[in-house]
Amino acid sequence: MEYTVQKLGYLAGVSTRTLRYYDEIGLLKPARINSSGYRIYGQAEVDRLQQILFYRELGVSLDGIMDIMAGPSFNNDLALREHREKLLEKRKQLDQLIANVEKTLAHHEGKITMANAEKFEGFKQQLIEDNEQQYGKEIRAKYGDERIDKSNSKLKGMTEEQAKAIEKLGAQVLETLSAAYATGDPAGELAQKTADLHRQWLRFYWDYYTKEAHAGVAQMYVDDERFAAYYDKQQAGGAVFLRDAVLIYTGMAT
Amino acid sequence: MEYTVQKLGYLAGVSTRTLRYYDEIGLLKPARINSSGYRIYGQAEVDRLQQILFYRELGVSLDGIMDIMAGPSFNNDLALREHREKLLEKRKQLDQLIANVEKTLAHHEGKITMANAEKFEGFKQQLIEDNEQQYGKEIRAKYGDERIDKSNSKLKGMTEEQAKAIEKLGAQVLETLSAAYATGDPAGELAQKTADLHRQWLRFYWDYYTKEAHAGVAQMYVDDERFAAYYDKQQAGGAVFLRDAVLIYTGMAT
DNA sequence: GTACACCTTGACGTAACGAGAATGTCAACC
DNA sequence: GGTTGACATTCTCGTTACGTCAAGGTGTAC
Known part of the structure; x- marks a missing residue:
């Protein structure tokens, strides 16, 4: 069986560029070159490539792989x-x-x-303890206890910050939506920024973001009057504008 | 306490070049620059560097670390x-x-x-390969290439069993949809079962399910002709019927 | 014959720095 | 006051293992 670059690449799951590169550095040379200059690989090269990929997976550099495979004591089985x-x-x-x-x-x-x-105090305490376990010794040695205690109190206050951040994002969406709406262009920079903020806001609620779902929800804002009312509050047509912006943002606009 | 590049570098075990590089890419900027142009770092920067190195240990790219540390803290989680x-x-x-x-x-x-x-098994993302080989033809025929490529990225983290389960669920949705459609009642038992199956199917793709998103996606099935075509294939109006069922199921029907 | 997927060889881009050059600054010692 | 040596600065090039065009030749199917 003979293989061209693409066939071998497909077989082994590597790019043609990779094979070309391996040829270039002399790690894997094709069995022969046909009359048109195409690289043709045979069975021996397939096996060799398998070996190479084994080593590569282990994190060995290509240079290292060359050394290993060139060496006289190279024993396949033992290796x-x-x-x-x-x-x-x-x-x-x-x-x-x-x-x-x-x-x-x-x-x-x-x-x-x-x-x-x-x-969740106990849980948080756990986090702080873990953090101390990891860095505590060095940090305390280097900076003294005072700094540590300060940092710990910072960890405890995180939740509130987070809530505020989310709230802020929500507000920013409305804010930029207003500004974007004024431009009248849902494909414009401001509108796309709005869509991006909206995505960020959504991602807090969804672990896995998909364009389809994002677009779907934007459409829902238009269809569902409760949501529409929210986004239309500042200006009539806000929900529609946001949907259009999101459709463009997600590439779901027809 | 204030630190120059070398002192901070020694403290954290990184080179001065690394610190300058982090400054250059905006990952860690010094607290101030003194009159001679020296970088001067303070406690906040020491903290931040510690965080950076923690993520770096986890194998996160510097770009990823920037994302994590730039946004509000919930971005952390997603990254x-x-x-x-x-x-x-x-x-x-x-x-x-x-x-x-x-x-x-x-x-x-x-x-x-x-x-x-x-x-070469194990060198490439085997599951996707298998999935393509086993179901590829059918799925591509059903959904069209574009959608498959998108969903493949989600499939990456799934086992073969899971992939099979999803496929089975998807088929069940269509099956019960057909039966439910025949009843003509989107609030009926069969239609609600269809909506529930659809929810189960969705949950393979979303970690966090929300009624709003579910309803949004159902609406999208109607609005987006590519999806509409899929659900309308067995009977005209299938997409609309499914949407109505889901709206009732999620309690989002007005 | 022409469309189109495949092949070729450059040549530049990337991440995360390392290494070196050319030059400025600080503190200490003679 | 001058010199030394350890610091600092910016600039530029090199590295690894390719990705990504670009410009052009080749093979084959309609």
Whole structure:
């Protein structure tokens, strides 16, 4: 079986540019070049590419991969066994990273759903404790306790800031909507900024934003008089204008 | 306490070049510049740097960190969630890679034969591949390419089982919609069941469901001819009927 | 024959700095 | 007061592993 760049690329899930680059640096040369100058790869190159991608996945630089594969002591089987060990180790690290991110997320979630500060005091305390565990020693050593305590109190006050930020965003939407409406151009800069602010505001309520949903909600603002009334409050036609701006913003305008 | 580049760099374990770079891209600007043009950092900057390094540890790009730290704090959450999705995806890929290494080892021992395509499993986003291969034709036929590409990005984080479940749900929606349409009553039991199935289907794409968004999307099905065509395929007026059912289901009907 | 997907070789752009050049500043020592 | 040496500054180029055009040749199907 012979492959052109694109076929091999599709097979291995890499771009044609990548293959060209590998050829350029001498990491993976095609079996032959046909009369029109096309790169033609064979079975040996398929296998070699597989090896290369193994190492690449391990985070080895292409230079390193070249060294490894050029070396005389290159033993496929042994190398693979080592790879497996390294892969397992890497997965462990990745799990650690994920756990960290999730822990951070859990804290944030705690903060967000924390309308009632006292209820989650323990949770917050946990966050502060974790933070101290991570940085506490160094920070206290370097800056002294005073700074730490200040920073801790800042963490506790986060929820209120957040609520205010959301409120502010909502107000900004109305504000820029007014200004944008005055321009009369839903495709204009101000209108698009309004749509963007609206998106930001929405994203607080939705975890996963989609253009379709955004456009759908904008349409709903027009269709549902309760929402329409809200956006039409400052100027008649505000809801329609916002919808048009959002449709353009989301690229859903026909 | 005030710090020059080198002192802060030493404190945080980063190079002076890094600090200058962070200044350059606006990620961390010094508190002030003294008469000789030296960068002078204060406590706030030390705090901020600590935060920056925390996210950097998590593998977030500097651009991502800027987004996280620029906006109101709830943006934090979203960026991290996206980051987590990426990490999870990466781990899934790793798992496949490990399986692949083992298969390759067996292959080398002559136990089994591997198809070329198999050799690269785990290198690419396998689920999407599989999904495309298994359902691609049908789905593309049903929804059109554009919509598929959009939903693929959501599918990235899902297991094959989940993908199958979604597909099944989508089919059920159409099925019950047909039956419900025959009754002619969007408030009826069958129609409400359709709306509920539709909600379930949506929830695969949205983490946070809201009635408003659900109703908005249903309305969009009517307004956007691409979607309307899909729901009207089995019977004319299917999209409108579904919207009415959803409006009743969500209590958004006036 | 012409449309169109494929191939080619440049050449520039990217992230997150590292390295080096050319030059200015500060504090200490002789 | 002059020199030394450790700091600081800006500027520019180099790095990795490609992505992304651009300009043009090739293969094939209608």
